[in-house]
Amino acid sequence: MTSAAVADxxxxxxxxxxxxxxxxxxPPLVAVDRVDLTVRRGEVYGFLGPNGAGKxxxxxxxxxxxxxxxxxxSVLGNAPGSRAALEATGAxxxxxxFLPYLSGTANLRVVARYAGVDASRVAPALESVGLAERGDDRYASYSLGMKQRLGVAAALxxxxxxxxxxxxxxxxxxxxxxxxxxxVRGLAGRGHTVVLSSHLLGEVQEICDRVAVIDHGRVVLESSVEEMRGGSELVVRATPSDVARDTVAALRGVEDVRLRDGVLAVRVPEAQTADVTSALVGAGVAVTEVRRSERQLEDVFLELTGGPATGGGDRDA
Known part of the structure; x- marks a missing residue:
């Protein structure tokens, strides 16, 4: 795709x-350090990183x-915070x-009034997040999940x-x-573009089309989820494991071999699975398991940042 097509x-x-x-x-505290990223129309874009990363x-x-x-x-071709950008952005x-003593519907009407939005938008917003039947209940009675959904309704x-x-x-x-x-996936299905931050690897892997990994204020990778995971890996259990590792590493087409707890993780095209098995048997290695395993986003994250994404929200400076 050309740069012009991406820009469009x-x-x-x-x-x-x-x-x-x-x-x-x-010295100054650098919270965000020379970040580059592009969010395309109609996608769910994940901003992934540990606490304090700058998300x-x-x-x-x-x-x-x-x-x-x-x-x-640039946000929708306009400066961030400009009226044109904010009119087309919900966050x-x-x-x-929200005000705890008001209902969900009443709270959204207050938000709509301050945002200059017609009150007729309140009912569709509640419907879109599954709160239509609870709109007249007080906000204080809502569960945490309902409160989060009402926040999304306000954004919509x-x-x-x-x-x-x-x-x-x-x-x-x-x-x-x-x-x-x-x-979130439903929002994308209805034509919205969604940008979400998260420290939860499984969440990003399940719902995002593309991801930027940020660590210590810097984006260390921006890619589609599938490209980041790099396809499947071949999992091999064989003894002795060090001989198995050296044998597999010498094969043509093998991109990477990692030995962890006696198990080999091999990045190799699926068509060469039989070649790996044959080479191991020929080297006198006892093979007890050969299977394909999807490489998880957590593996990529650990490789890029050197540590796990941790629990809790990202409330950086």
Missing amino acids: RAVVEVRGLTKAYRRRGS TTTLRMLLGLVRPTGGTA MIEGPA LKDPVLVVLDEPTNGLDPAGMREMRTL
């Missing part, structure tokens, strides 16, 4: 985006809530905040082109997380 489809374009905070008597700060800059120190950003940053009041969600499943139980994943 881009909803968000970020180049060299940087945010540094001054600290008295200390929330980046989203705030895209919404005009934080002024960048350097770099450029939930750092969890929803303007029927936005772009929906920005900061850790939308944070604090939810497994059932609530499943509901939120279904909701």
